[in-house]
Amino acid sequence: MPTLTVAAVADVGPQTVAIELDAPASFDAAPGQFVLVRRPGGDDAGYYTISSPAVAETFEITVGYPVDESPEESLGTWLARREVGDEIEIEGPLGTIEYRGEGDVAVYAAGPGIGPAVGVAERAIESGHDATVVYRGDAPPHRARLDALAEAGATVAVVDSLDDLADFDADHPSVPTPAVYVFGFDDFVAEAKALLEAADRDPAEAAIESFGPA
Ligand SMILES: Cc1cc2nc3c(=O)[nH]c(=O)nc-3n(C[C@H](O)[C@H](O)[C@H](O)COP(=O)(O)OP(=O)(O)OC[C@H]3O[C@@H](n4cnc5c(N)ncnc54)[C@H](O)[C@@H]3O)c2cc1C
Structure with missing residues (x-):
């Protein structure tokens, strides 16, 4: 090693x-x-x-x-x-989940999943694409990078629950399901899959990386 x-x-x-x-x-x-x-x-x-x-x-x-x-x-x-x-x-x-600047992205994250979420979103913005980052929780790590992403044109939302996305563009009509990324522990992954299903998206097409049980 x-x-x-x-x-x-x-x-x-x-x-x-x-x-x-x-x-x-x-x-x-x-x-x-x-x-x-x-x-x-x-x-x-x-x-x-x-x-x-x-x-x-x-x-x-x-x-x-x-x-x-x-x-x-x-x-x-x-x-x-x-x-x-x-x-x-x-x-x-x-791992097979990765992002190299292919197109617009919508990234959902909780806990330390915010790390790869900001990495993916920064790569998208640097590549001239749109990025949406949704963080579930009240105090996201990497706040400075999230603020910089918002200033660079990304959409950034910090929510207590993904249910709070009702007034938000939750189903990202411009973003096909294959460009949806999810990073977090199992409880959050389940919540994100439910959100995708509610928006008639196929979670199997999203790039979902579970960090394991909490
Ligand atoms: C494919 C994959 C990718 C991973 N990537 C990361 C990563 O980028 N960063 C990372 O920190 N872990 C990541 N993990 C999880 C990490 O591997 C394990 O948590 C770690 O091995 C456990 O080590 P530990 O002994 O420090 O656990 P612990 O001492 O239990 O610490 C785990 C920490 O994870 C956080 N945590 C645990 N459950 C939750 C939860 N439900 N919501 C929010 N936070 C929670 C807390 O900060 C907790 O302190 C990943 C796991 C997998 C399978």
């Missing part, structure tokens, strides 16, 4: 950090794809999704970590405590 060096760590919201890693020369990946992260010498491993719009000399992952820390430091907490110059083992890129 290659060992990558931490290039930057930043608090980006409640219980969430963004970690920039030096990319190996051969590393070609896009937001939506993920990497397997392991502590050097450790047994536990977890998947983290690329949250930068592209991969150049570095790429970024966005890590949610728990409020109540058990005596056993979780992988998320260990990652949040990394510093510039530390080393992290990764494997990847993995």
Whole structure:
């Protein structure tokens, strides 16, 4: 498993950090794809999704970590405590969900899923396409990047529940289902699938990346 060096760590919201890693020369990946992260010498491993719009000399992952820390430091907490110059083992890129600037996108996210959501939306705007980002929750991480996206012309909505999208352009008539992305834990994925079904969209056509059970 290659060992990558931490290039930057930043608090980006409640219980969430963004970690920039030096990319190996051969590393070609896009937001939506993920990497397997392991502590050097450790047994536990977890998947983290690329949250930068592209991969150049570095790429970024966005890590949610728990409020109540058990005596056993979780992988998320260990990652949040990394510093510039530390080393992290990764494997990847993995996964078939990715976005490389193909067209307009509508991205739904909750929790640390906001990482790949902003990465995908930034790639869309940079490529001259429209982007809509819907975050479920009251304090989205990556607030500065969401604000910059809104200033650049993206539609950004922060809602308590996807049910609150009744007055919003929830079914994105200009965006075909294949350009709908969903990033979050299982409970949110279920909510997003219900929203798509209510809008007569086929969830099977959306790019849905579940982060697993809460
Ligand atoms: C394909 C895939 C991609 C993933 N990508 C990411 C990613 O980009 N970023 C990421 O943080 N995790 C991601 N995960 C989840 C991550 O792999 C696991 O949560 C992690 O392995 C668990 O590690 P931990 O020991 O730190 O867990 P924990 O200590 O349990 O920490 C998990 C943290 O996730 C957050 N969380 C858990 N459940 C919810 C929920 N329902 N809503 C909101 N937040 C919640 C909280 O911040 C929690 O503290 C992904 C999982 C998969 C399968």
